[in-house]
Amino acid sequence: MLTLYGVPGWGSAISEVMLTMAEIPYHFVDVNGFDNPGPQHDVLEQINPLCQVPTLRLDDGSVMTESAAIALMILDTHPHLAPPIGTSQRALFQRLLVWLVANVYPTFTYADYPERFASDAPEQLKNSCIAYRKTLYQWLDQQLVGPYALGDNVTLLDAYIVVIRTWGPRPAWFTENTPRLSAIADHIAQREELQTVLRSNDLLTAQNAN
Numbered sequence: 001m002l003t004l005y006g007v008p009g010w011g012s013a014i015s016e017v018m019l020t021m022a023e024i025p026y027h028f029v030d031v032n033g034f035d036n037p038g039p040q041h042d043v044l045e046q047i048n049p050l051c052q053v054p055t056l057r058l059d060d061g062s063v064m065t066e067s068a069a070i071a072l073m074i075l076d077t078h079p080h081l082a083p084p085i086g087t088s089q090r091a092l093f094q095r096l097l098v099w100l101v102a103n104v105y106p107t108f109t110y111a112d113y114p115e116r117f118a119s120d121a122p123e124q125l126k127n128s129c130i131a132y133r134k135t136l137y138q139w140l141d142q143q144l145v146g147p148y149a150l151g152d153n154v155t156l157l158d159a160y161i162v163v164i165r166t167w168g169p170r171p172a173w174f175t176e177n178t179p180r181l182s183a184i185a186d187h188i189a190q191r192e193e194l195q196t197v198l199r200s201n202d203l204l205t206a207q208n209a210n
Contacts, residue, residue, distance in 0.1 A: 002026040003057040005044055007034070009166065011105070012054035013201040014067045017159035020197045022078040026056075035113075068101045071156045081156045089150050093157055096143060100160050107133040108167070134169060134177070141178035147187045154188070162188040166203055 004019070004026045006012020019026050033040040034051060041051060048055040048065055056064040064070055075082050083089035111129035114122035144150075149157040165174050165185040174182040189198055198204050 002059065003029060005029045005031050005047060005055040005057070006053040007032045008201045009203070010053055011067060011163075013163045013197075013203065014159050015054040015056065015070050016197050016201065017162060017194060018067075018071055018074055018081075018156050020194055021081055021154065021156065021159060022074045023193075024074065024078075066101065067160075068097050071097060071159075074156060081154070083150060083153075083155065092143070093150060093155060096140070096149070096157055097160075100140075100164075104133060104136055104164070107136070111168075130168060134173075137164075137174070137178050137181065141181045144180050144184055146180060146184055149184055154191070158184070158188045161185050162194075162198070162203060163201070 002019070002024065004012060004015060006016070006028065007030060016026075016028065029043075031040045031044045031053065034044045034053065035041070044053070044055060045051045047057060048063060050065070052065060054065065054067060054070065056070055058064055064073060079085075082093050107129040110117050111126045111133070114125040114129075118125040144161075148154050149161050161181060162185045165171055165182060171182070174185070188194070189204060195204070
């Protein structure tokens with residue numbers, strides 16, 4: 001069985017939702033506190049020297065990291081969780097999958113730990129990243145279709161939507177400023193097969209807060 005190292009509600013939640021969508025069993029190991037010196041950091045570092053979540057240990061003992069890479073691995077055996085190859089929707093799926101991790105993720109890296117990157121102006125860096133992230137989400141809102149991210153069929157991209165809506169700048173902001181993204185997240189959160197994983201990551205709380 002796969003072993004996923006992560007923290008409830010963090011980026012690992014996206015991989016949990018994706019694995020659940022694909023009905024792939026996994027064992028979850030909570031490494032809350034890994035981002036500071038301590039036993040959880042030591043546990044994760046032994047598996048992934050970069051000490052990041054998600055970290056996925058595969059059945060053969062090898063390690064897979066990066067949520068987009070995990071998505072592509074899942075699609076190897078569950079191709080129905082992305083639009084058909086050769087379609088314009090497939091191209092959009094690929095674009096947005098990489099866009100999310102290349103553009104949105106760094107704003108959290110720098111805003112959550114600004115003192116590591118701008119010790120002379122951490123608050124300025126934090127505020128700038130948060131403001132920029134909002135513009136990214138507003139652009140993303142215009143790319144989404146509904147009722148799921150790319151139309152009538154759920155894809156692995158929807159795992160990102162339902163999770164990121166709970167992150168900063170929080171659900172109320174998404175409802176007001178990115179209504180399409182917010183509505184899609186609500187729609188995904190209603191899927192019966194996702195209730196357990198969404199609840200364990202406190203992702204249903206966001207839906208109720210809207």
